Amino acid sequence: MRLMNLFIIFIASFSIVGCSTQLQTSIKHNVHLLEKQTLKQDGLTFITPTTITGMEEDKQYLALTFSHELQKLRPELKVSDLSTALGAINKSGYTENYAKMYVGYGTIGIFNKDMLKEVGAITKNRYLCQLKLSHFKSEAQGRLGLLGFSMFDTEKATLRLFVQIWDSYEGIIVWEAAQELTYAHDTSDEDPVTFERMIRLAAKDIAKVLP
Numbered sequence: 001m002r003l004m005n006l007f008i009i010f011i012a013s014f015s016i017v018g019c020s021t022q023l024q025t026s027i028k029h030n031v032h033l034l035e036k037q038t039l040k041q042d043g044l045t046f047i048t049p050t051t052i053t054g055m056e057e058d059k060q061y062l063a064l065t066f067s068h069e070l071q072k073l074r075p076e077l078k079v080s081d082l083s084t085a086l087g088a089i090n091k092s093g094y095t096e097n098y099a100k101m102y103v104g105y106g107t108i109g110i111f112n113k114d115m116l117k118e119v120g121a122i123t124k125n126r127y128l129c130q131l132k133l134s135h136f137k138s139e140a141q142g143r144l145g146l147l148g149f150s151m152f153d154t155e156k157a158t159l160r161l162f163v164q165i166w167d168s169y170e171g172i173i174v175w176e177a178a179q180e181l182t183y184a185h186d187t188s189d190e191d192p193v194t195f196e197r198m199i200r201l202a203a204k205d206i207a208k209v210l211p
Contacts, residue, residue, distance in 0.1 A: 043127065046082045
């Protein structure tokens with residue numbers, strides 16, 4: 001009977017804690033010369049992101065997920081995703097120069113003005129959005145053990161993302177944001193906080209502060 005009572009108390013606690021979800025977000029942004037009207041009229045193209053070591057294969061997934069979420073949240077903006085941009089660049093024969101543009105960027109954090117202007121012309125959008133993933137980690141911590149068994153996990157993920165919008169006509173940064181997200185939830189099943197979920201949460205925050 002005593003064990004039964006303990007079990008009932010445990011299940012009750014399990015039900016209460018099981019609904020727990022925590023989201024912490026911090027975002028800083030600077031508006032240099034970007035206005036809503038010009039962004040709406042002249043369009044925004046996502047170009048290849050940069051990522052931390054070990055996540056190079058996720059660059060296109062990052063840009064695709066982020067751009068599609070932004071399109072959904074800000075339908076008034078003319079947004080082109082990365083695959084559209086890469087297709088146009090390849091079709092125009094500008095692939096080699098596009099690769100060279102990133103070599104210089106990786107060293108000094110600046111895109112060559114002439115190359116940037118050409119990419120803008122090819123993609124038919126004045127503004128180019130470049131994402132930088134500086135951190136992503138997903139982990140699980142066992143909780144609420146009963147008789148030595150872990151029956152409850154806290155799934156947690158953290159993400160740091162930097163967003164820059166370049167004016168391809170002028171070769172300058174017109175808007176930028178630095179964002180850090182921590183998301184955690186309690187679950188009895190294997191339900192990790194995915195990379196996709198974190199990207200969508202990040203895009204939601206960016207959509208709110210973007211002109």
